[in-house]
Amino acid sequence: MKTPYNRSITTAPQSIRTLCGIALLSMVLIGFSVRVYLLAAQSLWYDEAVSWYLTQMSLPQLTTWTAHDIQPPLYYYLLWLWVRLVGTSEYALRFPSVLFATLTLPLLWQFARRLLGTAGAWLTLLLALLSPFHVYYAQEARMYTLLTLLGLLSTCLWLRLLRTLYRAAPAPYHGLLPAIGYAITMAAALYTHYFAAFLFAAHLIAWAWIGWRHALSRSGERSGGAPRPSPTRAPFISIAVAALLVLVLYSPWLPFLIGRYAQDTSYWPGRLSIVEMARRLFLTFTMGETVKEAIAMQLAPGHGIILLISVAALLWAGRSVVRAAIPPRHKGNKSSASESGAPERPPADGDRFSRRAAPPLLLSCLIVPVALVLFLAWQVPKFNPRYAMLAWPAFVVILAGGLAVLIKGKPTNGIGKKWLPRCVGILAAAFVLSTSLYSLHNWFLPYRDNQFNKADFRITAQIVRERIKPDETVLLSSGHMAPAWAYYYGWEGWHPLPAIETLDVGAILDLSVGDRLAHILAHKRGVWLVRWQNEITDPFDVLPLWLSTVGEQDDYGQFWHMELYHYRLPSQMRFDLEHVITHPVRALVGGQIRLLGMRPRLQQCDSPLRISGVHGDGQRCMALALVWQAVAQVEEDYAVFVHLRDGAGIAVANGDHLPARPTSAWPIERAFPDQISLKLPPEMPDGSYWLEVGLYHPHLPELPRLGPVMLEPSGELQPGERVIVPIRVQGGQVG
Structure with missing residues (x-):
């Protein structure tokens, strides 16, 4: 039964x-x-x-x-x-x-x-x-x-x-x-x-x-x-x-x-x-x-x-x-449970x-x-x-x-x-x-620890909506955030860069976005920059570099995984590459990567735009943008060395680092600003200095440098597989 x-x-x-x-x-x-x-x-x-x-x-x-x-x-x-x-x-x-x-x-x-x-x-x-x-x-x-x-x-x-x-x-x-x-x-x-x-x-x-x-x-x-x-x-x-x-x-x-999944571009290779x-x-x-x-x-x-x-x-x-x-x-399987009288x-x-x-x-x-x-x-x-x-x-x-x-x-x-x-x-x-x-x-205490909060599009959009002026616009540093921004802000008065609907790790901003910025910011006197997941679509901080070059940052805020900047813009703006590069170089390193030039400037180490994350309690730092361009497919991931030396050749500051995106992932013929911050010693005097820049293999013994380094168009080879750029520090400016 x-x-x-x-x-x-x-x-x-x-x-x-x-x-x-x-x-x-x-x-x-x-x-x-x-x-x-x-x-x-x-x-x-x-x-x-x-x-x-x-x-x-x-x-x-x-x-x-x-x-x-x-x-x-x-x-x-x-x-x-x-x-x-x-x-x-x-x-x-x-x-x-x-x-x-x-x-x-x-x-x-x-x-x-x-x-x-x-x-x-x-x-x-x-x-x-x-x-x-x-x-x-x-x-x-x-x-x-x-x-x-x-x-x-x-x-x-x-x-x-x-x-x-x-x-x-x-x-x-x-x-x-x-x-x-x-x-x-x-x-x-x-x-x-x-x-x-x-x-x-x-x-x-x-x-x-x-x-x-x-x-x-x-x-x-x-x-x-x-x-x-x-x-x-x-x-x-x-x-x-x-x-x-x-x-x-x-x-x-x-x-x-x-x-x-053969078409999905929202993940990193590897x-x-x-x-x-x-x-x-x-x-x-x-x-x-x-x-x-x-x-x-x-x-x-x-x-x-x-x-x-x-x-x-x-x-x-x-x-x-x-x-x-x-x-x-x-024993012997001769009787069953029912035969022995046991209950079934x-x-x-x-x-x-x-x-x-x-x-x-x-x-x-x-x-x-x-x-x-x-x-x-x-x-x-x-x-x-x-x-x-x-x-x-x-x-x-x-x-x-x-x-x-x-x-x-x-x-x-x-x-x-x-x-x-x-x-x-x-x-x-x-x-x-x-x-x-x-x-x-x-x-259930969401404002107790930012680590557990979701990206706060709501308060970011509210602040921009309350403060934006008629002659200003909004830039989104990650175009795929458009649905979240539109939900709180509306569909008008903003521009996504790059203009992508879904996350694409290959859609990286480079300095050529200046042409697009020139069109968007024409006749504007201010711009709000909203940043979210910029490490994916703007890992080289191209937008902050362009906007700080043509304008002046006067406001900044962070709202749980969101960053908000405001820039005042002049009536005349230039968005050409020569305006970003103040010290042109044009040196070919290892026949694979070209250093087009650099843009050094002095700032306080606690600036919100610092790249390397150093703090200095009011101490000065040198913000340096190295403009690189891959001329061929780079097979390896190289590190960058930057040494600031005084007139006697003594190292004043060092800035060895890995680029924001591995060199093997750099698209060919696109210019990227590799930005770092060098912490300067206290009371560093004005005078003549020189920057020593190059690439090396970070995973090999003895860290061999990538070479040869050849200046263009002269074809002159540089000793030591390095590029040397003289600069002068005077009155808080770099010339």
Whole structure:
């Protein structure tokens, strides 16, 4: 006779079930309150602004955009409909993520109850409710909580499908209805994010693992002399139908998935460290995004030990269920349990099947997506822990399940009746919850530490809007920030440089942007420069150099990852290269890189435009812009040496450094200003000096210099593989 699933629940008194429902509803409401608290406190950042930007398009335009973007369109479709009902405020844009995250909580409780029992389900819900990782992305207008919800729902349906298929005697097509439901949910997840394919792979691997273990348990039952049931193809038919239906539903979008990452220009070339990515992922899963690196590394060993203990306890509990499902063998296999008079054990279906399936299903749903995300990021060097958010539910259930085994005190062989495992479980749960509360404390005090704040486009745009004059304009140093800026400032009165719609690490500003500036700033008497992620699109600080050359900076501010400058402009401005280079050189170094000249000037070391980051309490520094130009493809990454020497040849200041962008990445025939700041000695007298400049191999022994160095057009070779430029310091000026 079969034991129905949740028999203890269905036969429980009505009052107990009512209290259970009230407790579940109360905890879900608490989870909702945590996720909606201070929802609009911080500014929208770039990714969220892109979500808003797409809602301003028509549906055909939105579809075309997402076909060429790194995320498919389902979340944007839902948000498009939502904003037409409630508007586009920060609160309204983020609320769907809160809703998806809140719906995940009761579903996660139900999923954990199937796999772990009641105690494990409540602990899972508590850990998820206070998870800083989940709360953080519940307050972001992006698709990650929808992806988590759909991924968890598909996993629940997959478990139900397997339970249906591996009953004692399933009908040939008994699992087709769950298979169809699973296919629809998984296809929806794939239309939300491409990485849902990794969870699909995890489900198939879990099915193979569970099927193998199920076959072993059945063979154990048959060894006692029970009649051998005829084999059935129902599991394979239903699984094949589910997989095929997923592909059919997703086939219209499949070509975009295949070609997407070959076209992505938003990452640096090279390789990322798998160990470093795994470390970041573990810290984020356990402590979220709002614990400082140094503190997180101190807490990480504790979380690692707790995770290992949880996995071991869960595997032990699953092993005990498998052993309990197999009848004892008698000598010679001559008699079965029924023949010996022992009570017949129920078949491995219902609740027992779910418990046996817990370790393979949870470990597959955790390890497979994480491993595939790390492997893809190693191949295509673009990574963020949120890309593996599909694995977060399995992580929480594993953690809670193992701790529940220890706390409940009833695992196999009575080991849980001892006080030590129970104390370990309670202390471990307290440690996890306390670190979660600490992380949430950091997150809900957004103006306490800038490290945890998002880029503040809101206050930056507000200041510019309040202070800008009719004869002034705005420059954005990263064109891809346009959606975020437009959300707060509007679409008029600003210019993106470079003019790119999405992040492109190859779109680097060089000095030729002066022609564009001449057109934009014609007849203007002032300009506001807004900088964000300028290390990507303006790593050489081309815009500040041009604007400080033709105008005068008179205002500066920083607003959480944003920089704001204001420049007064004269009536006549020149944007030619000769105006930037005050000391022309034109020397070819190693036949690969040309030094066109330099622009030295004196300033206070605490200037906000310093490049090297030196501070001097009012001490003078020499700001130096070296204008380089690659004349051929540079194969190696060179370092720059700069020595300031007095008339006697004694070094007064040194400035060895790596350029803002590796020399191997310099486009040919484009001029870049390599800017550094030399800290000058106190009371350095006026007089004649000379600058010694060149390139060298920073990774080779003895640091050999790149040569030969040849002056153009004379062809004269310079000794010592260096360029020597005489200068004169007089009255705070460099001539």
